[in-house]
Amino acid sequence: AIGRLENRYAREWVEHYKRLGVDKIFIYDNNRPEDGEVFADVLQPHIEAGFVEIAYWDGLQKDAYEKCYRDHSDDYEWIGFFDFDEFLNIGRKKSLPALMKTYGDADAVLVNWRIFTDSGHTHYEDVGVKKRFNVPMKPDTNVKYDFPENNHVKSFVRGGIVGLKFHMQPHVPHSPQLKCVNANGKVLQKPFTEYDPSV
16 A cells, blocks of 8 residues: 555554455555654554565655565565555455455456445544445446446456556556456456446
8 A cells, every 4th residue: 555644544454454364564655754644653563563564655656556566576476456545345255365266367356446425424533434434325326336436446466477567547457468357256358347236
């Protein structure tokens, strides 16, 4: 992940992915000196345990993702690219590693967004993100399935792919002949996919 001014949410986010079975989290800290915070301020126990690694980053999101992939893709079977406001839901699956084994020879798994409302909150409350924001956007009657932003995706990319880029936009990987599937394992022909309500 890359983030700025998100210390309030960082611990919950890290612990969410730890519970899913992630082995390691790489954070590209985009905070500025004038911001008065860095992620290490709230994640020190996870850093000391070797679960979180932080790099200070003054650049674009896509460049941070490409650097992460270049630096670490030979060390991990899969690398996921998620922001601090994105909490992957794998339903009743036992763990993320077990789920990823179901995708066979796919090079990338693209997971649809699900956009949530502000749940009527107008002021900050010191309550977890998942508890505060739990009302999804209602389907638009002019859209086939759901809120159109849900057609956007986040990605897991298999390690060891040569020439991987995020040049089109920072959420979708690109590489020659990359085999991409959705969360149900359906092969995708384009990166922005029609929302699949069965996922």
